[in-house]
Amino acid sequence: VTRAPPPGVRPTRPVRPLPVVRLLGRAFAGLIAAIVLLGVAGIGVSLRYRPAALPALVAVTGLTALLAVLTAVRVTGRIARPLGRLLAALDRLGDGVDRAPTDADVAEVAALAHAVNRVAAEAHRARDREAEAARLAEAGHRLGIRIRRHLSVSGALAEAAAGLGPLLDADHVVIRLAGSDRGGARWSRVGPGGTALGSGVTGQVGDPGPGTGVAIDAPAGAGVEAARPGASGTVEPLAGLSPDWLLAGGGERAYVWNDLAAADPPAPPEELVALRAAGAGRVLTVVFADDADPPRAAAPGHHPPGPAAASRPPAGQPAGAVTVIRQPGAEPWSARQVRVAEAVTADLGRGLLHAQLYEREQELAGRLRDLDEAKTDFMATVSHELRTPLTSIAGYLEMLSDGDAGGLTPAQERMLAVIARNTARLRALIEDLLVLSRIDSGTLPASRRDVEFGWLITSAVAAVRPAAAAAGVSIETEVGGGLTGRADPEQLDRVLTNLLGNAVKFTPRGGRVRVCAERDGDEVTVRVSDTGMGIPEDDQRHVFTRFFRARNAAEQAIPGTGLGLAIVRTIVSHHGGRVSVMSREGEGTTVTVRLPC
């Protein structure tokens, strides 16, 4: 971080540094020069006035100069050299390994060395703390990721319970969910070293089941005074809190430091026993919210660091709380540990929210699946139950018509024909309904295979040809070669049979039915056209609706279930294709099926 200098302080002008050795050298050189100068002057003076004193003067001057030189060497050695070493030690301070030697002869230099060593040690400790804080934050971050990776509530809880203990040096971890609208609060906890002590789901609020963990049924407000950062509280009110306690303190996160001996609660629930085993240990509780967008990502600078940031209320509804407990006499929680606990707890809140959404979705999907299976079972049963009586009706009808019970009058034969026609209709209806329900539920075996459309069309045409011949309708086909695609041949056969059956059924004697198939880009287009009665314009957009029958078909009492084209459309769309109809009343109808190939 670069800081602008405070106003009014100018940056110091760079001064050329001067090594102390050279400074002292210059000083002593001047001194020696002065001594020599003084000596020479004295010699000059004595030569003129007292020549007898000359030898003594020369000796004194020489001695003084020698002394000055010796002093210079000694002083330089005692000050300059330790200073130099001090400098070198300061240079290496960044590595945090060296100590400045404190054996200097000069007291101030020695004191300076001691001071430097103190600063170095302090810097070393600070660096260790930074590294430890970074390690803690990183471990917390990783734990948060692991928690959020779980898709089940119990998995996320177990991960948090197992990871928070070692992370925060806690002996016990207790996780509670506000259970009021979730059918009971969950809890889990770990013993020393992260070993799981147990997990489970509590009973409904106010309905403590035996041995199911903590019952959250204490009156609201218990432990409220504990719901302030830095406040102290007890384990007992925490264990017996109402879900409302999460809102205590106006929705602020609650931190509870417990350091007082507990009074004996009557028949403590299971969790309380574990909490009491921790005795008057230190307790830290962090509340988490059910918001998917926690406030942790707030830009720095918007929230000043410190307790104010720590007590920022969660944005969503309080959803639960994590409580970590240390043995009595353990170290209190550091601000860093509290922050990491907050971060991990926020991750737990998000992870739980996602897991709950996922579990709810899974549950819903499972229920829909069950429902679908029940529907399929029902349809299979209904179909069987309807077919059995239909077998008797159709069978006895046939015997009557065959004269197995004796000859019939023409009137009786006409009446039996009506019964036979309607029996056939009922039978077709049952079959179509069954097919439709099977396709809807996906139980109709859809085996996609490489199919040859030409072959499918040929066999479908062959199947309807007898009926067409009886009705006096001709069928012509025009199928290109090499038309292949992936499809369920049985279902496609049903499509073709339905379309050809319709074409023959609605075409009067002497009419024509035409089937053509061709490749059109990456699609296969199959057209079934007839010269039949056509579909009234108003009815054309309804023909794919279940049970819909065109007005003219109903008026002329042409048998049909109104399900044929609905089945066609369902099968075609299951194959990723489209179906359309073009018709002119009285002239004919063309149904076009386009399938990807």
Added chain:
Amino acid sequence: VAVTDVLIADDDADIRDLVAFKLEQAGLAVRTVNDGLAALEEARAERPRLVVLDVSMPGMSGLDVCRMLRADPGTQGMLILMLTARVQERDVEGGFSAGADDYVTKPFSPRELVSRVQAMLARARA
């Protein structure tokens, strides 16, 4: 001693009577039972040439009866025709894998059933 040509097993009395009527009309000696266990006992005791088995019967299903007849050396050569109310492919496959010689889906034409039975008997005799 009356020889049984065809044994009919179906829990629906109307269908049982219908099939019996048509087969007797075709000149075959017929016996009827109304569940799978009786079908198994009767087949072992009477040794009919052909058994008409309804697939869905209470207790032992027609498929079970079919498997047990095929597993028994005394009855494994019998002709078996299954009557089924299900048209799904896998049910048909299930019938054949259980050892049935032919199957007819309900609702069926009594006339067609008789001709199938006659054809099966003729093939076996040939």
